[in-house]
Amino acid sequence: MKKNLFLIIEGKVFKVNYVRTSKVLDSPTAGLIDYMKGVICISTDRPRDAQDETLLHEIIHGILPPSTRDEEKFVEVFAPRLFGVLKTNGLWRSPLESKEGNTVG
Numbered sequence: 001m002k003k004n005l006f007l008i009i010e011g012k013v014f015k016v017n018y019v020r021t022s023k024v025l026d027s028p029t030a031g032l033i034d035y036m037k038g039v040i041c042i043s044t045d046r047p048r049d050a051q052d053e054t055l056l057h058e059i060i061h062g063i064l065p066p067s068t069r070d071e072e073k074f075v076e077v078f079a080p081r082l083f084g085v086l087k088t089n090g091l092w093r094s095p096l097e098s099k100e101g102n103t104v105g
């Protein structure tokens with residue numbers, strides 16, 4: 001069984017849930033971040049790289065100041081490009097590959 005993944009974003013703990021789209025997310029949604037609940041959901045209906053990119057997308061939402069964190073167009077441009085740079089240069093470690101994950105508590 002996969003260990004739980006927790007991320008600390010701007011000092012707040014977020015639990016990352018990998019879910020089937022049909023269970024939690026609206027169908028076209030690849031992911032979501034709930035700031036109040038401290039939860040990030042990633043759809044498992046897509047390939048690993050797409051899931052990783054979605055995770056980065058949600059992280060970027062999370063690091064943006066509250067007044068700008070809903071700027072979807074910015075995040076949609078920024079996330080895949082940053083992911084491309086990190087992945088191409090070996091700077092991205094997929095949490096789906098890591099056996100330990102970053103566990104908190």
Ligand SMILES: [Zn+2]
Nearest residue numbers: 057061072075
């Ligand atoms: Zn988004």
